[in-house]
Each structure stands twice: as C-alpha cells, then as structure tokens.
Amino acid sequence: MNIGDVAERTGLPAKTIRYYEEIGLIHPLRGTNGYRSFTDAHVHKLAFLGRARGLGFSIEECRALLALYEDRGRASADVKRIAKTHLAGIEEKMKELSAMRDTLADLVEKCAGDHRPDCPILKDLSEVGQDAP
Amino acid sequence: MNIGDVAERTGLPAKTIRYYEEIGLIHPLRGTNGYRSFTDAHVHKLAFLGRARGLGFSIEECRALLALYEDRGRASADVKRIAKTHLAGIEEKMKELSAMRDTLADLVEKCAGDHRPDCPILKDLSEVGQDAP
DNA sequence: CTTGACCTTCCAGTTGCTGGAAACCTTATG
DNA sequence: CATAAGGTTTCCAGCAACTGGAAGGTCAAG
Structure with a gap:
C-alpha cells in the first residue's frame, strides 16, 4: 500500500505519516x-496514533502508549x-x-465597542496587576 | 534602567524582553x-504586554492592542x-x-490499573473510530 | 587587579507538523 | 512510443513564542 492510500484510510496527511516514520513511530x-x-x-498503528493524538497525547506519550500496546x-x-x-x-489547561x-468575558461585556476611545479592556491591561483584589 | 531591573519590575524574563525588542514590540x-x-x-508597555499575554492574546494581537492603546x-x-x-x-479550545x-476520564475510570494487561484505554485507541455510535 | 554579577550577540532547540521545490516513478491516453 | 497528469521521494524552511547556552564585553566592590 502506498502512502496516499494510507493517508486516506487513516485520515492522516501523508506529510504527517512521513514525519511519524522520521521520528521512529513507524517503520514501513x-x-x-x-x-x-x-x-x-x-x-492500524497509524490509526492508533491518530486517535491518541486526537485525545491530546503528546508524541512521546503516544510512543509510550504504542509500546505498551504492543507489549502483551x-x-x-x-x-x-x-x-x-x-x-x-x-x-490544568482548562482551568487556565x-x-x-472569565476575565475576558467580563472585559468584553464592559466595553461599549463603539467609536469612542474609552475602553475598559485597554484600561485593565494598562493597570498595575493585582493578584488579590 | 537596565534589562535586569525591567525584568524584575515586569516579571518578564530578560530573554523575553530582548525577544520583544527583536520582533519590534518595544524600542529601548x-x-x-x-x-x-x-x-x-x-x-509600562512591557507590563501591558505581559498582562495581554497572560490573557492568552497572541503576539500579533498584542501588537494590535498596543497600537490601539497608543492611539488616542x-x-x-x-x-x-x-x-x-x-x-x-x-x-473553542475549551470545548475541545x-x-x-470526558473521553479520557471515562477511559481512566474503566481501566483497572493493575498488573494485568487488559486495558480499555488501549482497546479504545486501537478500535475503529466511530463518529456517531 | 581580580572576582562576580551583569550585559551583549548569536546559534540551536523546543512541539508537531506544514508548505514548497526539484526530481523521480507510474498510469492513462493519443 | 510520447506525453501529461498525478503520485512519490528528499530536503529545506518556517510557524509560535520563547528558552538555554556559549563566548565575550562591562561594571562595581574589595
């Protein structure tokens, strides 16, 4: 099977598949x-990788998962x-x-968003940061 | 004022401040x-940038915001x-x-996490993806 | 005068691809 | 058989936003 077919079957771009070979995830x-x-x-392996990446696992995590997957x-x-x-x-990322x-929504709501220059968003950004108000 | 003082006052690493000069955000x-x-x-400008970055604005967005900030x-x-x-x-990112x-939490919960090889996580990753079950 | 803390530039690496160029291979059609 | 279209190869560069490190200049204190 050529790379184009694999790309179609896995949904991964051919470029990505070549990259995965380059970093040693697969060895066609x-x-x-x-x-x-x-x-x-x-x-099958590439589809596995695609799904793992889709769940946000890093390449190194994917490598580890793949190794575990192949370890009976x-x-x-x-x-x-x-x-x-x-x-x-x-x-963690979701919390950030x-x-x-929350901050942005608050600022956006407060901003008139018209032709006038007064802007709570810029005001907030230009103010001294307070950690605990 | 030297870069070290500025770093301390703004909380930005000196490296970052140099980088911001390099990409034309500031001109010391x-x-x-x-x-x-x-x-x-x-x-003041750097502190502005630090706060904008802290809210996740990209560098280009920061550049635009800074320009607006300075435009009376x-x-x-x-x-x-x-x-x-x-x-x-x-x-959008939060939704993703x-x-x-949700998927991960579900899988983690289902996985026994013991010495045995059976693993719903790997099973899920190795299965054919279904968009609408 | 020397030590140590700053500062400078430049180069490389990070993550995970993505785009593009130049060249080779295959397949279909005239 | 020639040619054109489409697939494949490699390599190089670039994205975002820094970060680390090396090699060297500068400055204040003792």
Whole structure:
C-alpha cells in the first residue's frame, strides 16, 4: 500500500505519516522504486496514533502508549498512569483557559465597542496587576 | 534602567524582553556601553504586554492592542473585536479540551490499573473510530 | 587587579507538523 | 512510443513564542 492510500484510510496527511516514520513511530518497508510500502498493521498503528493524538497525547506519550500496546505482558497500570497524567494536564489547561475566559468575558461585556476611545479592556491591561483584589 | 531591573519590575524574563525588542514590540535606547536603556514608559508597555499575554492574546494581537492603546483616537470597537475573537478562540479550545477530558476520564475510570494487561484505554485507541455510535 | 554579577550577540532547540521545490516513478491516453 | 497528469521521494524552511547556552564585553566592590 502506498502512502496516499494510507493517508486516506487513516485520515492522516501523508506529510504527517512521513514525519511519524522520521521520528521512529513507524517503520514501513520500501518497494524497489523507493516508495514506502505499508501493511494493514501499519495502518492500524497509524490509526492508533491518530486517535491518541486526537485525545491530546503528546508524541512521546503516544510512543509510550504504542509500546505498551504492543507489549502483551504490559500492566494496565502503566497505561492508566500515562492517561491520568495527561488528564491532569488537560484539566490544568482548562482551568487556565477558564480564568482567561472569565476575565475576558467580563472585559468584553464592559466595553461599549463603539467609536469612542474609552475602553475598559485597554484600561485593565494598562493597570498595575493585582493578584488579590 | 537596565534589562535586569525591567525584568524584575515586569516579571518578564530578560530573554523575553530582548525577544520583544527583536520582533519590534518595544524600542529601548542604548547606552554608550551597548546596554539597553529602558524608561518607565517601556516598563509600562512591557507590563501591558505581559498582562495581554497572560490573557492568552497572541503576539500579533498584542501588537494590535498596543497600537490601539497608543492611539488616542482609537475606537473601542476595534479593541472589543480583537478581544471577542480571542474569547471565541478560547471557548473553542475549551470545548475541545472538554471533549478530550470526558473521553479520557471515562477511559481512566474503566481501566483497572493493575498488573494485568487488559486495558480499555488501549482497546479504545486501537478500535475503529466511530463518529456517531 | 581580580572576582562576580551583569550585559551583549548569536546559534540551536523546543512541539508537531506544514508548505514548497526539484526530481523521480507510474498510469492513462493519443 | 510520447506525453501529461498525478503520485512519490528528499530536503529545506518556517510557524509560535520563547528558552538555554556559549563566548565575550562591562561594571562595581574589595
């Protein structure tokens, strides 16, 4: 199977698939013409990677997950630990975004948004930051 | 004022301040010794940038906000538009993260996390993706 | 005079791709 | 068989927003 077919089947861009080979996530064979040659197992692996990336796992986490996936003797605890760590990171990021959103929503609401120059948004940004008002 | 003082006053790393000069956000003068020389106005600007970045505005958005800030004849509508667009982006990101979190939390909960190899997390990642179950 | 704390520039690396150029291979059609 | 279109290859560069480190100049104190 050529890279184009794999791209279509996995939904991953061919560029990304080449990149994943470059960083050692997959090891497709090569045909006599130099083209990468993929098997169903490669497609399966790439789909796995696509889904893991879709859940926000980093490349290194994906590498670890893939290794565990291929290790019949793995302990599910190892998988769970990675997922939990990642989950914690996501929740952390959500908290940060949530704080930003609250502040921004408040400022946006307060801003008249007309032709006049007075602007609570700029005012807030230009004021000395207070951690605990 | 030297860069170290400015770093301390604004909370921005000196490296970041140099970077902001490099990309044209600020234009400190230079002393005869080649050291950057900052005024209170620079400190103010940098603090503005720090707070805008803290709210997640991109560098280009910060540049635009700074320009508006220094334009006495600005229309607050222009500021509000930038903020609203950014706010929408944040809410978008939060939705994505929220979906990831829900899926992950579900999988983590289902995973025994012991010495056994059976793992719903890996199982999910290896399964054919269904958009609408 | 020397030590140590600053400051300077420049180069490289981070994350995860993405775009583009130049060149080769394959397939379909005239 | 020639040619054109489309697929594939490699390599190089760039995105965002810094961050780290090396090599060297400067300054104030003892």
